[in-house]
Amino acid sequence: MYKKLSISAVALTIGLSGAQVALAKTVQVTMTAKETTVVIDNKGTKYKAWTFDGAIPGKTVRVTEGDIIDFKLINPKTNKESHSMDFHAAEVDVLDEFAPVKPGETKHFKFKAKRAGVWMYHCGSSVMAQHIARGMYGVIIVDPKEGYSKDFPKPDREYVLVQGQYFPKADNYKAMLKNEGSEGSLINGKMFHYDPVHDPDASLVLQSKPGERVRIHFVNANINNPVALHPIAGIWDRIYINGSPKNVLYDIATYGVAVSEAVSADIVSPADKSTNVAIVDHTMSAALRGAITVLMNKPDADPKAGKAGNLIVR
Ligand SMILES: [Cu+2]
Numbered sequence: 001m002y003k004k005l006s007i008s009a010v011a012l013t014i015g016l017s018g019a020q021v022a023l024a025k026t027v028q029v030t031m032t033a034k035e036t037t038v039v040i041d042n043k044g045t046k047y048k049a050w051t052f053d054g055a056i057p058g059k060t061v062r063v064t065e066g067d068i069i070d071f072k073l074i075n076p077k078t079n080k081e082s083h084s085m086d087f088h089a090a091e092v093d094v095l096d097e098f099a100p101v102k103p104g105e106t107k108h109f110k111f112k113a114k115r116a117g118v119w120m121y122h123c124g125s126s127v128m129a130q131h132i133a134r135g136m137y138g139v140i141i142v143d144p145k146e147g148y149s150k151d152f153p154k155p156d157r158e159y160v161l162v163q164g165q166y167f168p169k170a171d172n173y174k175a176m177l178k179n180e181g182s183e184g185s186l187i188n189g190k191m192f193h194y195d196p197v198h199d200p201d202a203s204l205v206l207q208s209k210p211g212e213r214v215r216i217h218f219v220n221a222n223i224n225n226p227v228a229l230h231p232i233a234g235i236w237d238r239i240y241i242n243g244s245p246k247n248v249l250y251d252i253a254t255y256g257v258a259v260s261e262a263v264s265a266d267i268v269s270p271a272d273k274s275t276n277v278a279i280v281d282h283t284m285s286a287a288l289r290g291a292i293t294v295l296m297n298k299p300d301a302d303p304k305a306g307k308a309g310n311l312i313v314r
Helices: 003-022 128-134 173-177
Strands: 027-037 046-052 061-064 068-075 104-114 116-122 136-143 155-168 182-185 204-208 213-220 226-232 236-241 248-252 255-257 260-269 275-281 290-295
Touching: 027 061, 046 248, 104 182, 116 128, 128 155, 128 173, 136 155, 136 213, 155 204, 213 226, 226 260, 255 260
Parallel strands: 027 068, 061 136, 155 213, 204 290
Antiparallel strands: 027 046, 068 104, 116 136, 155 182, 213 260, 226 255, 226 275, 236 248, 236 260, 275 290
């Protein structure tokens, strides 16, 4: 009897670890630097942006700890500027992998995602302030190889929110360096992107069902200003600093997010009724000029929103 139990226990252990530990793989990621025109608010204002693949933010890269990212940056010869890629998840050589790529050239490099977490990526070409302010940023998520656990529960929904500063005079990088001329806050590339309360032209919101755990992967892509990340009418159940399961804080009203910092912020709405939460940069100059995002918690929430890779609502 004793022997039989032991064998079962061993089998169970092997089975569990086999299911949870992912095998490392190589992930191909290609991006094209696009100097293009984007829409910067809900009423259709155009902006001469510099982007990865034509959108602000660029696509979300998602890999598992231990994976190799095989990255290619294409800078078409029709562009005027050099561009580059700086993945905060990479430990490489700033003068090699992150070096500027001239128009007409392509840069290829690999790195291993050794540390789990959520990380900003951005163009680092000179003048970096301008390349970031014009929109060359995004998020790379490195999921822990152990997967989810009691201390790092699987969220019911996940969203990516990237905040940036809007400088209408995009050519004036000297003003950017003095933090002058910023006329708004961009959330995923638009002012009041998900806030129909403050902007009648807004049509999108974040959604979940009452009682669900929603994980916001937030990146501060401002060039100068920290962010005071706060859910109005809610409390962050957990904050994972840098998105890492190892760095957890509980029961937080406002979390200060440094420039270039990434954080995963969990919120669990009351299960017994529909509610709305406004996720804001509590810094008023940012909130009231665009950095407000409405999260609606309602029984008929879109079953696809915030699920299966739909992390950026566009
Ligand atoms: Cu650039």
